[in-house]
Amino acid sequence: MSLRINNNAKIIFVILFLLITSGNLHAQKDPYQTTLQSLCDVLLTTQINGPTDPNFGALVCPSLNPENHPIHSRAAEAVYPFAIAYKLTKEVRYRDAAIKLGNWLIKIQQTEGKNTGGWSESWPDPEQKGWHGTTTDQLISLAGAYAILKPWLSAAEIEKWNQSMSMAADYIVATFPIGNINYNPTGAATLLYTYKVASKPKQRWLIKADSLMHTSTLNYVTADNFLSGEGKGVDEGYNMAQSIGYIALYAILKNDLQIKQIAANLLKTHALFVYPNGSIDNSWGTRSFKWNYESGTKTAPGVYFSFALLADMDPEFGAAGLKCLDYLNTRAMQDGWIGYGPHAAEHASSSPPCNYSTFARAQSIALAIEYGPKTKIQAKSPSSSQDHNWYKFFPDMKVAVIRTAKMMATVSAYGEIRRYPRESVCRGGSITNLWYDGFGTNGFMQSSSSSSYQRIEELHMPIEKDLLSLTPRVGFTKDTTYYSNIFEADARMNVLKESDHVKVVAAGYMQTIKGVKSNTSYNLTQGFYEGYLTKEFTVTGESQKYSIVEPIVKDKGTTFKLKNDSTVVIKTAASDAEWELSVISSTIPYKITLGANADKYWSPFPGVNAYPVVISFNTVSAAPQTLKIFLGKK
Template identity: 25%
Template sequence: MTGVYGFHLFGRLLDNPKYTQRSDQFAKRVKEFFTQPNSLLWGEGKPNDNRSGRGLLPVDLGYNVEESLNGVVLYALEVDDQEMLDLAVKTLNGHLEFMLPDGAWDNSWGTRSQKWSYWGSRTSDGCQPAYSLMAGYNAAFGTAAIKNAELLQRCTADGLLHGGPHYVSHGVKPCIHHTFAHAKVMALVQDKMNAMPKVDTSAPLPRQTADGVKHFPELDVWLAARGPWRATVSAYDSIYKTKKSGLLQQPTGGALSVLYHNKVGTLLVSSMARYEMVEPLNMQPQPGDDFPLTTRIESRTDDAWYTNLYDLKAEVQTNDNGKAIAFAVSTSLQDESRQTAEGEPSQYKLGYQFAADRVTISAESSSEKSSSEKAAPRSAALVIPVVSPSGEPVRQVSDTRIEIEKPEGIVVVESNVPFAIKDTEKGRVFNMVPGMEAVPIIARFPQHANQQVVCHITVI
């Protein structure tokens, strides 16, 4: 996709037709790489046309919007290819569905989410060229370019763009790659300012005005919106693999991979199940313990970890009655080898309910026992890491109520069972994906049968 524009540029600057001819050859194939029905660019996999167990192609939002689609747009505008411009509008609209109201790219589910930095992807360039230059086709494209640039600014300190919002609060040094890559496209945008359409934030982003639930069948990902809440649920099973890396597991298994509130911002995010430096020269070591940020059910023993985050076959059902959106997830707890624990219940049901005044997360064992009882294994727990940078006051008001004080409001987490906050050196866990801190709240399953764990999240 980048070569389409690159070869055309070389041919024009060097006055050498062999480069422009190669560009034309590439351009004829561009349209082959977009999904139906949402025109998402696919190909970020190994091999690039690999089909998952669900028959899904590899799609990565971060690299698409920050790198590949820039090349398509720059070429289409340069040669005035109307067919490619029409395709560009469709695909930019499709990808824009995932931008959060604060300008973040929700790549929680992507095949290369191991490089998710919240604002984009670690070693790509930035979404500003494509979205600003195409703002004349959809004013919301301009909103996306500006809001994302503002987020980049909020993640910048001492002249360097940091790989996530909480590097500074957790004392993590930035990689310089983010800065020079994004400075490059900002320079490109400045260079093309005279030819740019009107770019402002007058048009809202899709997720600013969304209401209801939308399924992306080419991903098995759902976006939900009700009142001030925005959420992402993923059962996407396209796994990015390399010869040298271990298991690269982005959120799946019906995981609630993002929860956002219009007043206080992002409350739940997600990470790899286990942090893996897929590209050691382009990724930073995980500081401290590797604690996943994805909300999950898990069961831990001395030598094994079982969680729904490894389940590639979870079933997700949704319902919207106009007041609340409900998700029902049937999943199982598995280890990295996709094996369940012998002699322990492994089948679970997860529930998410999004109403205007609260979000409810529930979990229960659904394994059948000879006595028809449903008891969870002794170590089973619902883990809810709530995003919160160091410095925000955290109060455990009671065994079943925790309050986190943010500048814009108080986040209240309540449960029907006692809570525990994992003991950490800084009072937070931090994960390089997507560079955020969180309060690690753990609700253990009771040891008697037929018991749900139910947690409510509200903002006051």
């Protein structure tokens, strides 16, 4: 009897041990790998598997806007994530999906005409009028997958894949540098990578790769360690989510520590705009019209490989990458896809989302797994956004980032508009991003969007109704024409450290969206204290009715109530805390209005709703008039 009990006890002990260790192993599973598999799995659900279908192997986009379930040629970049998923798991479904997708990509390659060897991003494109620069993104994915899949390709497929890679590499050699600067480091890494895996590599690929890196990329590193050349200026999103990562990959493939250090220096500066919740602030960049919180831009690969490939250069990078990955998994997903932003699911125009962000991030994460550190990245290393009480001002760009105990904010007067139109960004010294600890679901209290929502890149931007900018601003309407500080491309800006706060001062002239200057100047002084901020507006010039517009990010359940003539009380569903926006001083009478045109305060980039608090006042002379507001926890 006792023997039977002992045997039963042993069996129970073994079962419990296996359950416990199994749970621990699951808990310790690499978050990059689990995220990669999750993204690959949702992409697999959209693959065309009918052998008789002319697009057999392609991925169908779930989006309905601006096109109804399109097939994007660039979705074939998922060939590499599928291959890496197979390498990690040995699950043949990933391998087979990768081979089918790669074969489809080769099938739609241009084989004649001015873009021979390239792929049009606007496929199908029989007249070759579309953009072919993204050929480099497709080639590096095809080459990366080929190195893994070759043992399972037929002899005919091996020949076709090599011919395709060679044609695409020759296209890059013939046409690059091209477009914005992100294509240069991407092209350099692509050519180097392809040279290493192709059956008949060409020396000219290496020559062009070195030229694209040294002449066309590294020559554009600024004194502040930004990379300039995206829209003829600096774009935080594309730099972090693409260019820096490919500079790092090039350095790894070349075993060039000097270039890798340059990439690390660049990332150190750009990482200042990683917010405490793991989001990326590209509110101020030249291509911010396509900004999202999760990686700074919709269509670049993603920040994950940039942080992972450079994690051995600075422990902060590994920790920041994990923080960003956590934001992706806990705050950016929409039915398995990466969405446009926190409130996108509430809008039919942006739901279901386009698959671009999902396959692009899968590619970035696959590169992070393959070329990142082989030891587990530590999540406990501090990052700048977790530290308190610091600021950084970049006077050449007129951009400041400020971190206090309870807040993080970006203020921008960056005026680069040579490539992309004036209405595509916001500036003038306004706050373009504001995170407040404990506010709402994600901490975002204020954000920004294009001055006017225009589909600058039609393929990537959904059709929308008439929208109003989410950016805080001051302005007036004269003869039906609107003038505001956010249209001022030449504002002056300075940052001062006071004893108990950081003061940001911006000044300029209110202008129209086309850049016509008014006779009204403005001075905007913003003070960032430990747990609140102030904004002081001074207008001088025309006698007009002015409006200060303060859009506040509005999660479901957030309420706004006028407490009195000078104070608005804001409550979110996330806590019992109350916040206040109040006028604390004014040289003139004013009126607060809540919710005017509230339905227009939404933008798919960065994917949030806002609720407008408008403070109106009239001037009767050219004399300066000043109004100061408080925003913070009650």
